[in-house]
Amino acid sequence: MTSPAPGLDEVRARIFPFPRRHLLSVNDLDPVQVKDLLDLADGFVGLNRQTAKKVDLLKGRTLINLFFEASTRTQSSFELAGKRLGADVVNMSPRTSSISKGETLIDTAVTLNAMQPDILVVRHASSGAASLLSQKVSCSVVNAGDGQHEHPSQGLLDALSMRRAFGHIDGLKVAICGDVLHSRVARSNVGLLTMLGAEVRVVGPPTLMPADVARWGVSVHHDLRQGIEGVDVVMMLRLQLERMQGALVPSMREYFRLWGLDREKLAKASPGVRVMHPGPMNRGVEIDSDVADDLAVSLIQDQVEMGVAVRMAILASLAARLDNR
Amino acid sequence: MTAPAPIAFINARLVDPQTGYDGPGALLVENGVIAAVTHEVGFADLSPEIRVVDCNGHLLCPGLVDLRVKTGEPGNEPKETLKSAARAAAAGGVTSIVVQPDTDPVIDDPSVADFILRRARDIELVHVYPAGAATKGLKGQGMAEIGLMHDAGCVYVTDADKPIVDSKVFRRVLSYANALGVLVAHRPADPWLSDGSAATEGEFAGRMGLPAAPVAAETIMLERDIALAELTGARLLVDQISAAQPLERLAAAKARGVKLIATASINHLSFNELDIGDYRTFCKLTPPLRPESDRLALIEAVASGLVDVIVSAHAPAPAEDKRLPYDEAAPGAVGLETLLPALLTLYHEGHAPLATLIRAVTLSPADAIGLAAGRLTPGAPADLVLCDLEAPRLIDAAELISKSKNSAFDGRRLQGRVLMTLVDGRVVFEG
Numbered sequence: 001m002t003s004p005a006p007g008l009d010e011v012r013a014r015i016f017p018f019p020r021r022h023l024l025s026v027n028d029l030d031p032v033q034v035k036d037l038l039d040l041a042d043g044f045v046g047l048n049r050q051t052a053k054k055v056d057l058l059k060g061r062t063l064i065n066l067f068f069e070a071s072t073r074t075q076s077s078f079e080l081a082g083k084r085l086g087a088d089v090v091n092m093s094p095r096t097s098s099i100s101k102g103e104t105l106i107d108t109a110v111t112l113n114a115m116q117p118d119i120l121v122v123r124h125a126s127s128g129a130a131s132l133l134s135q136k137v138s139c140s141v142v143n144a145g146d147g148q149h150e151h152p153s154q155g156l157l158d159a160l161s162m163r164r165a166f167g168h169i170d171g172l173k174v175a176i177c178g179d180v181l182h183s184r185v186a187r188s189n190v191g192l193l194t195m196l197g198a199e200v201r202v203v204g205p206p207t208l209m210p211a212d213v214a215r216w217g218v219s220v221h222h223d224l225r226q227g228i229e230g231v232d233v234v235m236m237l238r239l240q241l242e243r244m245q246g247a248l249v250p251s252m253r254e255y256f257r258l259w260g261l262d263r264e265k266l267a268k269a270s271p272g273v274r275v276m277h278p279g280p281m282n283r284g285v286e287i288d289s290d291v292a293d294d295l296a297v298s299l300i301q302d303q304v305e306m307g308v309a310v311r312m313a314i315l316a317s318l319a320a321r322l323d324n325r
Numbered sequence: 326m327t328a329p330a331p332i333a334f335i336n337a338r339l340v341d342p343q344t345g346y347d348g349p350g351a352l353l354v355e356n357g358v359i360a361a362v363t364h365e366v367g368f369a370d371l372s373p374e375i376r377v378v379d380c381n382g383h384l385l386c387p388g389l390v391d392l393r394v395k396t397g398e399p400g401n402e403p404k405e406t407l408k409s410a411a412r413a414a415a416a417g418g419v420t421s422i423v424v425q426p427d428t429d430p431v432i433d434d435p436s437v438a439d440f441i442l443r444r445a446r447d448i449e450l451v452h453v454y455p456a457g458a459a460t461k462g463l464k465g466q467g468m469a470e471i472g473l474m475h476d477a478g479c480v481y482v483t484d485a486d487k488p489i490v491d492s493k494v495f496r497r498v499l500s501y502a503n504a505l506g507v508l509v510a511h512r513p514a515d516p517w518l519s520d521g522s523a524a525t526e527g528e529f530a531g532r533m534g535l536p537a538a539p540v541a542a543e544t545i546m547l548e549r550d551i552a553l554a555e556l557t558g559a560r561l562l563v564d565q566i567s568a569a570q571p572l573e574r575l576a577a578a579k580a581r582g583v584k585l586i587a588t589a590s591i592n593h594l595s596f597n598e599l600d601i602g603d604y605r606t607f608c609k610l611t612p613p614l615r616p617e618s619d620r621l622a623l624i625e626a627v628a629s630g631l632v633d634v635i636v637s638a639h640a641p642a643p644a645e646d647k648r649l650p651y652d653e654a655a656p657g658a659v660g661l662e663t664l665l666p667a668l669l670t671l672y673h674e675g676h677a678p679l680a681t682l683i684r685a686v687t688l689s690p691a692d693a694i695g696l697a698a699g700r701l702t703p704g705a706p707a708d709l710v711l712c713d714l715e716a717p718r719l720i721d722a723a724e725l726i727s728k729s730k731n732s733a734f735d736g737r738r739l740q741g742r743v744l745m746t747l748v749d750g751r752v753v754f755e756g
Contacts, residue, residue, distance in 0.1 A: 106648050126650030127534035128604030147652070148534030187534060210531030211539070 008055060011043035015057070017321040022134045022141040023314055026152045026192040034196065038160050041306065041313035045164075048084070048309055057316050058087035061118040065091045066108070067144070068124040073279055073304060074144050074153075078121045081311035085319075087118075105129060106136050113137040119318055122146075140318045148182050154278055155188030157310040159196065161302045162233060165274050170197035173270070175221075175228045177203040178237035178259060178286050179248075181210050185278045186237055190216050203227030204259060207248045208239075224259050228269045233299075235276040236261050236287045252285055262288040266297070274299045329750040330376060331355040334711065335367040337380035341701040342387065342684035352385060354707040357750035362701050378745070380711060386683050387699045388420025388451075388708035388746060389665060390690040392510075392588060393564065393636035395485075395657070397728075399440065400429025405641035405728045407441065410661065411450040413726040415754040417662040418710035418743040419637070421452040421691070421698055426463065427485040433458035433469040435477035442478050450753050451746075452708070454480045454694070459498045459509060465489045468498055475507045480694040481562060483510035486611055488546060490516050496553050503559035508586075508694060510562035513546035513571065514612065523652045525568075525613045529598050536652055540568040540619070543612060547571045551578040551585070560584040562693065565638060567593045567612045569622035576631055586693050587631065589623050590638035591660055591667045592733055596620070600733070606647045606654035607722075607733050610638070627685055628677035634693060635685040637664040641729030658733040662725050665710070666718055667734060669741030673714075707750035716742035 006014075016036050020028050029037070047053060063082040067075050075091060082089040094108055105124065112120065119140045122130045127147030134141040145151040163169050174193055180186045180202045193200050200218040202209065214220050221227030228234050239255065249255045266273065275291055276299045283289045292298055332354045339350035339362070351368055353361040353375075361368070371377065391414070397404030407424070414422050424441060426432035432441065438455040445453030457474035459482040461467045471482050482502055489495040489511060502509045522538035524530035530537035547563065551574065554561040566575060566587050579585055592610055597617040601608045608614055615623075626632040640657025647654050660667075668686060672679050691699030698708045722735035746754035 104645065104649060124650065126652050129650040131603050132648075132650055146534075147650070148536075150534070184534060187532065211526040211537065212528035212531055215528045216532070 006043045006046055008047065011040070011047060012057075014040045014043050015316050015320050016040070017324050018317040021321070023152055023318070024130050024134060024141065024143045025150045026155045026188050026195070028152070031195055034156070034159070034192065037156060037313050037317060038163060040317065041156070041160050041309040042164070044309040044312040045306065048305070053084050054086060055084065056086040058082065058085035058319050061087040061319055062116065063087045063089045063119045063121065063315065064112055064117045065089065066112065066120055066122045067091070067093050068105070069145070071123055071145070073307070074123065077304070077307040078144060078311050080308050081315055084308070085312055085315055087315070105133065109133045109137050113139060118322055119315060140322065142314060142318070145184055147184065148187070149184055150188045151184040152188050153307070153311055153314060154185050155192040156314070157303055157306040158189055158235070158276060158278070159192055160306045160310055161276065161299050164302070164306070165299055166232065169193065172198045172233060173201070173231040174198050174233040174235060175201045175203050175231045176235045176237065177224060177227065177261065179208045179239045180204055180213065180237065181208045182240065183237045189235065190218055194218070201227055201231065205249055224261070225265055225268045228265065231269050231273065233274050233276060234261060234266065234269055238278065238280065239282060239286050241282065256285055260284070260286055260288065261291055263290055266291055273297065276300060276303060278303070328356045331360070332747075332750070333368055333371055333375050333377045334380050334385050335377060336382060337385035337711070338382055339364070339701060340384060340386040340680050340683050342680055342688035343700040343702060345680050347678070347680045352701065352709070354709070354747065354750045357707055359701060359703055359705050359707050361703060378711070383744060384712045384714050386710060386712070387687040387701060388710045388748065389418055389686045390421040390696060390699055391419045391637050391639070391661065391664065391686070392423045392634055392690045392693065393425065393590070394422040394639040394661065395425045395427070395641065397641060398428065398444070399437070403728065404643055407444045407453060408448045409726065409728045410639070411445070411448050411453060413659070413661040414451045415746045415748070416726050416743060416756070418665045418712060418746050419451060419661055420708035420710070420746060420748045421454065421696060422661070423454045423456050423480055423694065425485040426456050426458040426483065431458050431463055432456070432474070432479070433461050433463070435470065435473045438474050438477040438479050451748050454478065456480060456510070457482045459484045460489060460494060463487050465491055465494060468494070468501060471498070471502050471507055472505050475505060481508035481510050483564065486512060488512060488514050488516050492549060492553065495550070496557060499553055499559040499561065500557040503557060508560055508562055510564045511550055512564035513543050513550055513566070515542040515545045518542035518545070523609060523613065524601065525598055525615050527598070527616060529601075533601070533604070538613070540570050540615065543568060544571045544574060547574055551583055554585060555583050558584070560586065563587040565590050565593070565612060565636070566632060567623065568615050568619040572622055572626050572631065579631065586633045588634040588636050589627060589632045590636050591664050592638060592658055593620065594624055594627065594635065594671060595667050596733060604651040606649065606651055607658055607731050607735060609651060609654050609656050610658060610733070611656040624671065624676045628681060630681070633685065633689045635668065637661050641727055642731045643729050647731050658731050659725065659727045659729055660732070661727065663720060663732060663734045663739065665712060665743060666739035666741040669712070669714055670739045673740045707747055709747040710743060711745040713742045713744055715740065718742055
């Protein structure tokens with residue numbers, strides 16, 4: 001998939017109308033649609049590396065970023081994606097506006113909906129918030145993270161990073177390590193990667209594992225060395241620092257010793273292993289800087305780059321669906 | 326108040342939970358009480374002035390006694406008033422309701438109990454009985470005036486949804502109330518395990534990313550409650566048991582002779598956790614919905630009599646409290662109008678004999694709180710419901726009488742329609 005960068009016409013030819021009005025979960029897609037979306041995103045990677053990055057695929061469209069939870073990279077990634085496609089982009093952070101005066105999520109959504117946006121990108125601290133919102137608005141909704149539920153664009157950008165690094169996803173051994181319990185990134189990745197034929201393991205202390213996680217079609221490991229043995233990809237998850245002080249794990253140093261990724265533990269993985277992290281990283285907690293910054297191993301920078309391309313693909317595809325109506 | 330005119334119900338299918346009779350019959354109501362019952366289809370020598378209702382073979386049974394109803398009165402009237410709850414009850418064939426003490430102000434004082442009773446008397450629809458708080462302000466610390474509230478008309482004491490965490494306090498409530506002959510109710514839930522949870526721990530909640538508590542939260546507190554009931558010799562109403570594991574502990578304790586009366590909500594008999602589906606907040610309940618295996622175990626426990634009483638767990642919540650992300654939404658569902666059809670649906674699905682199910686909403690709850698209602702015996706109050714067993718219904722929450730429309734049954738197909746409800750011989754609903 002790392003063939004010479006396709007031209008704009010070729011990228012245009014790859015655009016397909018999105019199968020649904022909203023993107024709320026990776027389960028909204030089937031494997032063929034995922035492949036089409038990744039192919040399209042691949043095309044945008046090439047365009048993004050040119051000097052003139054801006055195209056007019058979303059000309060006249062309005063995109064609202066509605067982020068109830070703070071986020072730097074996801075919000076700027078969607079913002080850049082929208083702007084490079086030619087849309088008008090508005091960022092809203094309701095924590096600092098009227099939502100704190102008692103206006104509910106639905107009231108905010110209905111108000112914004114009345115301004116006739118085409119696409120609403122939403123992040124919220126509650127699982128199911130994006131789904132609830134999608135039932136109350138007439139525009140398309142993209143879930144940019146709902147509580148501990150899903151973060152589908154992250155799953156897609158991780159899949160694209162892996163596909164570009166290995167040429168395929170089918171058959172890859174992927175270990176997702178750390179706080180799986182609270183991670184929407186883990187849920188979207190498990191759903192997407194198992195759908196695409198990867199062998200997925202989850203690794204972490206039992207206090208950070210969801211109940212019955214073995215029924216997600218993954219194998220469960222509590223020992224990091226054992227869990228990453230022979231894997232092609234080690235995906236580290238961020239551990240919220242407030243979960244560290246004895247509530248779920250005893251201390252930061254114990255966590256790093258047992259479940260933090262360093263060079264020595266990484267040696268257990270397959271020789272060509274690549275390391276991923278959705279960011280922002282807690283260096284010295286879940287991952288050692290030595291590993292995170294080694295460009296021969298780390299895909300972390302690629303993930304950020306792929307993020308913009310994947311979000312452009314999502315937006316272009318949703319807009320193509322709107323154009324068809 | 327003048328005595329209502331006599332009514333003769335003929336050609337009925339009578340179900341009397343006291344005798345277990347389920348068959349043809351006729352029933353005469355005079356002076357607000359059941360005057361005569363026969364297993365013939367009619368009465369031989371009725372005076373021509375008496376109104377005769379031909380039941381056409383429809384079900385005639387005692388009106389329902391619902392031990393767990395919340396209203397918003399006093400303090401939160403936009404949710405539900407005593408009047409709107411009473412109208413909903415009458416339409417649902419429920420002739421006696423016990424309102425929970427978690428109102429504003431809390432029913433932890435005889436004057437608030439008295440207020441409820443006077444309001445109910447003025448509304449003149451169904452019987453309304455208050456449940457008093459077990460502890461002052463539902464705070465789980467000092468005992469409320471259990472004796473005075475009992476004298477004022479409270480039929481049992483409970484801290485409603487709040488578990489009484491301090492075992493010493495709960496032990497004292499049990500032994501004190503027991504000496505006064507007052508029933509204590511408690512919902513078993515370990516507050517630490519269940520803190521902040523909105524679902525039952527397991528595969529479903531994990532996939533949905535919902536904060537969840539294990540069933541063990543219920544089992545742990547039930548074990549404590551059983552031990553304290555045993556220690557004090559008190560009668561205990563186990564409020565809304567909901568899963569197979571605590572049912573095992575309940576069965577063992579009952580077999581040892583611990584004086585336990587167990588309730589289950591109709592919601593937990595009708596839904597499992599998958600009904601939450603795409604974060605349906607109308608299915609956010611306390612206790613949370615359980616896996617299907619627990620629902621089936623609960624139905625089995627009703628059929629065997631291990632669970633004595635079925636309640637509606639009527640908990641009105643207005644749209645603004647429900648139209649929120651799942652973990653922020655208020656728990657609870659309205660249920661007065663759907664209790665009977667949902668119960669009859671269990672009968673139609675073949676889970677239990679009709680008389681057994683009817684008993685769990687009439688005689689058993691009436692006996693638990695010492696009411697003369699709940700039976701078709703001459704001299705018993707003429708609290709009756711006439712019901713078309715077969716009529717299919719598609720529940721539309723918007724059509725409910727309750728001020729709040731948060732019905733978990735919205736969009737569900739049930740079977741059974743109330744045709745007439747009588748309270749003390751007065752027709753309070755005619756459909």
